Amino acid sequence: VAFIVGLTPMLGWNNLSHLQQNSSISSDLVITCQFENVISMDYMVYFNFFGWVLPPLLLMLGIYAEIFYMIHKQLNNKKFTTSHTDPNKYYDKELNLAKSLALVLFLFAICWLPLHIFNCITLFCPECQKPIVLLPIAISLTHGNSAVNPIVYAFRIKRFRTAFRKIWQQYFCCKDTPPLEIQPRHRADSWLGQ
Template sequence: MRVVTKQRAAMAVVVCWTVAFIVGLTPMLGWNNLWRLQQNGSLNEDLIITCQFENVISMDYMVYFNFFGWVLPPLLLMLVIYTEIFYMIHKQLNKKACATNHTDPNKYYNKELKLAKSLALVLFLFAISWLPLHIINCITLFCPTCDKPLFLIYIAILLTHGNSAVNPIVYAFRIKKFRDAFLKIWKQYFCCKDVPPEEDMPPLRAWFLSRFLPRLLSF
């Protein structure tokens, strides 16, 4: 089993941000509706158009590249992984339940089960927040004549924006280390209270507080 080091964690962050930039900037590199707007005469001499999402963003990009390429496969893969994780943890707990004198393994697997449930909740919230909008995009592409109630589109958009606000709340209430880190951040940088020295803090939390938080607060 590989140990998660700072270098590997940093590499994972770099890879995630690189993929995000590639997927997010693809429309600016040419995969958009500009050529279609030029052909049907929707552009005026000043290149001014009505700034609506479906007017400027290609649904081919949103469905085939974004949804089918970068959202649905990882979502299904994570679903399979979490199913396997829960199966293995429950299997181990059932084995240890037969031996009442082995309390430490049970405590360990119960802790792992709680953590897995918290991360699975994050995955579930991501799915219910983003799938409605992607489903609407699929309807737009495959059934252009189908009627889409405007209020449903607004709800789907609000869900996608709300997902980013919900995740920190889930982390704080479900995972003790995140809750302690958030409280430490709040006391140190917003309430101006003294906090324990970094050597008394877990390495990951101390590294986060010393490296990234001051930069974020400086913007």
Template sequence: MSSSPGIKSQEHVDLMYISIETVIALVSVLGNVLVVLVVCVNPALRNTTFCFIVSLAVADIAVGVLVIPLAIIISLGINTQFYTCLFLSCLLLIITQSSILSLLAIAIDRYLRVKIPTRYSTIVTQGRAYVAVCLGWILSFLTGLVPMLGWNNYDAQGNLSSSREIICEFTAVIRMDYMVYFNFFGWVVVPLTAMIVLYGEIFRVIRQHLNRRAEATCDGDRYYRKELKLAKSLALVVFLFAVCWLPIHIINCITFYCPECYIPKFVTYVGIFMSHVNSALNPMVYAFRIKPFRVTLIQITHHCMLCRPSEPTLCPSSTPALTEKVDVNL
């Protein structure tokens, strides 16, 4: 029996989706493992800022190791019990939520560094940074597990027994009102708006200080110029975050507010892998634009891949700068 053209076309879309997701997962894991490795190798980078960056990298590693494989499995429509499928879907929400909160934590950290540069090191201590990271992950678990507490599609399945299997699909177990009102409006729009406001304030403060040339010292002028360069990278991060995450949530909104509207499966797949590709972009935007990080990465590459002996110390000239208020050389 020959397959119909429609089935073949759908199989081709599924195969292309799995292939793209696999590439994204590999790039995300490789890039973010390097982020963690560089911070572990270079003691000069073990400060509060990189504490948040490592947290983001861990979340993005989990996206590559867990979220993307689970998304592929769910897309295949395997047969599982309802709560097994629900738990797998909640894992996707937990890990992606932790990535968003890590991005917000970095934005807050950069804002405090510009707003109160002289008091930053006394207010944002290493211990407080660890507490903030832990709170972010706890909050991610709490918000991601909300569907397990009852906000799910169990009742919509009819007289479903606890042992009966269903075709595991994300929309079959997760309610769209949860995804739109709670997840999107509450935990995407709000953090995104906060990041836009924070980065806008960063630009305002930096411009304000740079315009006071008569009062500015050479060190202060150099400090804020470096911060301005970094702020431009942060603006790019906000733009990429919005571009990568908004499509899938817009699709969810269309599905929720317009149930009769038809959305091709290919369009849904594009929205899904765009949200995942943000995890692969984060190392390049956040980490590889920072000079001490880049130098350490090059030395690791020379030592491990080219079998060259490592230098006696990593980024020796950068260590003092990283412990003062001007701790990020670009």
């Protein structure tokens, strides 16, 4: 999907023909390389945002709402249908995991929606005044999203936190650390549930 979305402008959905018609470029194809000069806002809004960002985001919101509903229902229901010795502990772990993953989804939305909203304003209301200082902030947020996920995992999921500490101590503090112990676990105590 990333290749399809990323390469589509190179395959023709770009502003090159528009720039050639308006004589904005010379015969040697020299143009000012600004994002909005090169990339079509139709592509950014209709194909990228409405096609590849918004539908999965809404689907994931629906899935997480269902997950939280089911876990809440199971925690409130005293008739557990599970073979675990302590069902409350199991569902509490699952709830914490779901919260962590929902936080990742929330941060994705916070980081990516400002740029897409900016693009929608550019496409649907070209005469509207846009605070130009917001565009670099929106772009920085999209790049920052990649750095946020490991931090969320490290602080919210115990096994990630333990591995992160060991890596930090070994490679940045130059301390010898014992290798991570990998023990066979019951399926309910998977590495994500820790």
